[in-house]
Amino acid sequence: MSEEQAMLALQNGSDIRGIAIATPEQAATLTIERTKKIGQAFVAWLQRRVPGKELKIAIGMDSRISGQDLKQALFDGMAPADVTIIDCGMATTPAMFMATLYDDFCVDGSIMITASHLPYQYNGLKFFTAAGGAEHDDIEEILAMTNLLREASGNKAQIVEKDLLTVYAADLVEKIRAGIDEGFEPLKGQHIVVDAGNGAGGFFVEKVLEPLGATTTGSQFLDPDGTFPNHESNPDNKEAMQALKNAVLTNKADLGIIFDTDVDRSALVDANGQALNRNNLIALISAVLLKENPGATIVTNSATSQHVEDFIVGLGGKQDRYLTGYRNVINRAIELDAELAIETSGHAALKENYYLDDGAYLVAKLLMANTDLPALIKGLKQPEETMEYRFVIVEEPIQQNGPTVITDFKAYLNKQEGIRVITDHLEGVRADFDEGWFIVRMSLHEPLLVWTLESDKAGALAPLVERLMPFFMEQNCLDRQNIIKK
Structure with missing residues (x-):
């Protein structure tokens, strides 16, 4: 693979992701x-969009051990340009978007260094402008521009440090106070524990919940x-x-x-x-939003339960099942003027919050509901069983072999008694059977079915x-010895 191809291979949908720390099994990409x-x-990309302007760019990172080195690499790449770089230190993805809007920051673009939940050796980059x-x-x-630009020298860029998370947290606090409208400490008397998974979310305890009066003893993995x-x-x-439940x-x-x-x-x-x-969360936030916005449309990814659609329709709303990928559901929601774009993975973008997939704002919105949350989804039917299998695609080209298997599986299902393929489904293949449903689709981020x-x-x-299962065991492009069951 050429260097140009290797660089382009870092694209992961609307992000950049790769191996930042080499392992015995994986070379750094x-x-x-x-x-x-x-x-x-x-x-250079920003300069094309705002020509002649002295750019301000914010950069933040999550807790990944490669984050500091990658941040310095971004600094070095920007150094020859006449730009102001705001080093936000530890930050969150939604906060980095908000840096384009807050008066104290008001940057032209921002970068979040993260690879979400992937293992420690991965890292990546997410990019924002005020448009999203x-x-x-x-x-x-x-x-593509990385392969066209000549390496520059010089050190014109100015770097300043600013605490973005404190500003972002204060914004959340004010929104929750306004939403509940029950005094300075509207969460007083509530005991709420947070599990930050040793990521960037530990701030939510000290900077959001405690100023609102909540008791937070028992919160874990905040560092x-x-x-x-x-x-x-x-x-x-x-x-x-399970760790949070415990x-x-x-x-x-x-x-x-x-x-x-x-x-x-x-x-x-x-x-x-x-x-x-997952489906419970989709139903929960849908119930809150449909109470405020009767008849609203909720856009979800393709792998939601039929029970979710029945629940949303039962509340007078509409569900639009769309392609997996947070940018996909967000863009679909914008197109439909929907109140919510949400995936079973937990990505949730509310119209009232700039269609920004923001886990902290989602929690804030649910707290603002100021009600017995489980009671909101008593009408959601729960399945008796769920299963998930993941098949690793081991033969190139991944993006051709995966869809070919799905096409062949669809033909295979059409010959199976008691299985009804849904013909207008947009992603992979979805089918009903007498007791339930299933879907086979390509993973967005990994070489998996x-x-x-x-x-x-x-x-x-x-x-x-x-x-x-015999169908999958006949597919030579799949790893049939190491099937992942979740």
């Missing part, structure tokens, strides 16, 4: 030198640690949700909150230990999997 070139290219997050085409353009020693920093992970029950808390590493995703656990993530199944009858999934 998001290297210091490549990151330096990306910093230079981002400046970078699109797929923007990332493609920035990476940033890019080795993630306790559990995966991921609200979509069963072990992480903290809630042990401390007899009223509510538990969990964030991913860069705080663009979140989930909850109620006082009884019920997980309010993801098979998600749900049933309303206990014991129905095992025979279905036994019946359909």
Whole structure:
């Protein structure tokens, strides 16, 4: 692979992601030198959009151990340009967008150094302007520019340090106070524990919940640690949700909150230990928004339960199932003027909050509801069983072999008795059977096929999997010896 191809291969949808720390199994791909070139290219990209302006650029990072080196590489790449760089230190992805709007920052562009919940050796870059997050085409353009720009020298850039998280947290506090309108400490008397997963979300305890009067004893893993020693920093992970459940029950808390590493995703656990993530979270925030906005549209990714659609429709709303990927659902929500774009992974972008996928604002909005949250989703039917299988695609070209398997699987299903393929589904293949439904789709971030199944009858999934698994075992492009079951 040429250097030009290697650089372009860092694109991951509307982000940049790669291996920042080499391991015995993986060579580094998001290297210091490549990151330096990306910093230079981002400046040139912004200059095309605001020609003649003295640029201000903010840079922040999550807790990953490679973050400091990558930040310095961005500084070095921008150094020859006449720009002001605001070093935000530890930050969150939504806060980095807000840096384009806050009066004290008002930057032309910002970069968040993060790879979300991925293992410690990964890192990545997310880009923002005041118009929102970078699109797929923007990332493609920035990476292409790295191969066209000549290396520059000089040290014109000015670097200043500013505490963005404190400003962002204060903004959340004011919004929650205004939303509840019950005094300076509207959460007084509530016991809320936070699990930050050793990412960037620990600030939420000291800078948001405690100023609002909440008791936060029992909160855990608040200190940033890019080795993630306790559990995966991921609200979509069963072990992480179990850790939060244990903290809630042990401390007899009223509510538990969990964030991913860069705080663009979140989930909850109620006082009884019920997980309010995935489909439950979609239903919960939909119930809040539909009460405020009767008849509103909720855009979700493709892998949501049929029960979620029934719940939303039952409240007078509309569900629009769309393509997986937070930029995909956000752009769809903007197109439809929907109140919410949300994925089962926990990405949630509210119209009232700039269509920004912001895990902290999602929690703030639910706190503003000032009600018994579990009661809001009593009408949501729960499946008896769920399963998920992940098949690693081991043969190149990944982006051709994966869809080919899906196309062949669709043809295979059309010959199966009792299985009804949904013809107008936009992503992968989705099918119903008498007791439930399933979907097979390409993973957005990894070389995987993801098979998600749900049933309303206990014991129905095992025979279905036994019946359909032979298809996957015949696909030479898949790793059939190491099937991941979640």
